[in-house]
Structures are given as C-alpha cells and as structure tokens.
Amino acid sequence: MRNYIFRRLLYAIPTLIGISILVFAVTRLAPGDPVRLYTFGALNITEEDIQALRVHYGLNKSLPEQYVDWVTLAIQGDFGKSLQYNRPALPLLLERLPATLQLASVALVLQLSIGIPLGVVAALRRGTWIDNVIRVFAVIGHAVPTFWIGLLFIILFAVTLRWLPSQGLLTVGHDVWDIGDRIKHIVMPAFVLALAGIANYSRYLRTETLDVISQDYIRTAHAKGLRERRVVYVHALRNALIPMVTALGPLLAVLVGGSLVIEQVFTWPGIGQFTYAAARSKDYPVIMAGVMVSSTLLVVSYLLRDVAYAIVDPRIKVK
Secondary structure, three states: OHHHHHHHHHHHHHHHHHHHHHHHHHHHHHOOOOOHHHOOOOOOOHHHHHHHHHHHHOOOOOOOHHHHHHHHHHHOOOOOOOOOOOOHHHHHHHHHHHHHHHHHHHHHHHHHHHHHHHHHHHHHHHHHHHHHHHHHHHHHHHHOHHHHHHHHHHHHHHHHOOOOOOOOOOOOOOOOHHHHHHHHHHHHHHHHHHHHHHHHHHHHHHHHHHHOOOOOOHHHHHOOOHHHHHHHHHHHHHHHHHHHHHHOOOOOHHHHHHHHHHHHHHHOOOHHHHHHHHOOOOOOOHHHHHHHHHHHHHHHHHHHHHHHHHHHHOOOOOO
C-alpha cells in the first residue's frame, strides 16, 4: 500500500505542473496591468515609479522567465507576495482555509447523511409516491442553480422569517467559541452547497440499490429467512456503496471549489471568496496559490478514493 501511494503521488506531479502552466499563462495573458490597476488614482505616481514596480514584481520579464521564477520559489513554498496586500500569498490563503474546510465538511456530512438514505428509501419504495417525491427533489437539486437557491434561502429564512443570519461566519461581538451562533451561520450555506450532492447521490444510490437487490444472493438471503433490515443494510447496501466510492473521488475538491459561489452569496470568509476577489483585481500570486491548493486537494481526494476503493472492495488489490 505504501508503494502504491508513493507511485500515485509521483504521477500527480506532471498533472500539477500542467495545471500550473495553464493557469499561469491564462492569468498573465488576460487583459490589464495589475500595477496600473493598483496605482490608478494615486497621487505623485510617475511612469518611472510604475516601471520600477513592474521590475520589483518581475512583471517586466518574459512569460517563460516569470514562470521559471515562480516555480523555483513555489517548490520552496513561496508563491510570491500579494500585489494587493503586500504579504506572502500562501499564508493569506491558508488563513481562510479553515473557514472553507469547515463549510465543505458540514456539506459533506449533509450530502452523505441525507443523500444515501434517500437513495435507499427510493429504491425500496420504487414506484410509490415516496419514490416520485425523492426523484423530483433530485431533479430540482440538479437543475436549479445554487446561487439562486442561496438567494431564495436568504430572502425566506433571513429576511422574511428572521430565523437565520444571512452572511458571515460569526456575529460581530460574539465569542469565537459560540457554537450556537456558528451553527446558525453555517446552516444555510452548508445545505445549499450540499444540495447538488444530495440530489446526485440519492439518484446514484437508488440505481445501484435497485441493481443489487435484484441479484441472486439477495433473493437467497430472503429465502433463508433473514430480517429485511439485515438484508438491506448488511448485504445490499454494502455492495451498493462500492461503486459510490468512484463517485466520491473528486468530492473534496468539488466541495472546496464549488464553495466559491456559495461563499460569495453568503459572504463566507473562505478561500473561494478570497481567490475570486484576487482574480478580479489580477492579484497573480494569490490566484496561483488558490489554484494550486485546490488542485492539490483534487489529487489527494482521488488518492483517498483509490485507497478507500481497495478497502471496501476486497477484490481490488494494490501493490
């Protein structure tokens, strides 16, 4: 297993390099000059000052030279200084990572704890009104944009009913360990972020469960007189969950990346909102740090998927 993980990490290096080249080229070739953007409207700024700033940030060099300089420092953990904050980009991003991981973790729990039972119930009640309601819910969860649902939730639960706060991680003036206040703030963004996953996994598990319960060994288990609960949750569900591991592969990166829209809607202080603001202001170091962190999470999530697949399915052997 150790050698397998090591090989997969080695295979990930070319992927990360390719991603870095693509994003680096796109950000640098996009219209606009970040130095002129940040100095716009400033008094006593001459053309010589602007050129000096370009030299200071290395923006006067050719694109390949800029990339080589960036890679050389990035390998050492230095993604450069933020053009906007004049601070190292990676620490700025990591300061906001806990908020994003908190949101993504709660959304993950909601996806699995709601989506899996809904899929099983829909399969066991196939053709009934319960099955139809769950399938309609799944379609709506896929079809409706998350930002629209987020705005609808804000209007309903924050503005009209005043049950939940509409933005932020914590109410101003409250203690950071005020768990109740934190739960109120995270309920809406986490559920909206999880909604697409709930819809996806309920449909996916419904299909897998229907396929499993039609197998001969399930009929044999019924014929032996085993209880329905034991047949469903011990024999059928375990086998239905094996293909689910494949679908869970990019889940961590999807949650972290997908939180960008949700963080904007609910003003959640995570890396998605921070990277989006950096992209609008052409803050190159922050953009690259954000992309590489998300890409690394994607690689790690696929690695965890493969390891989990080998654990839950004894037929899979890793060497």
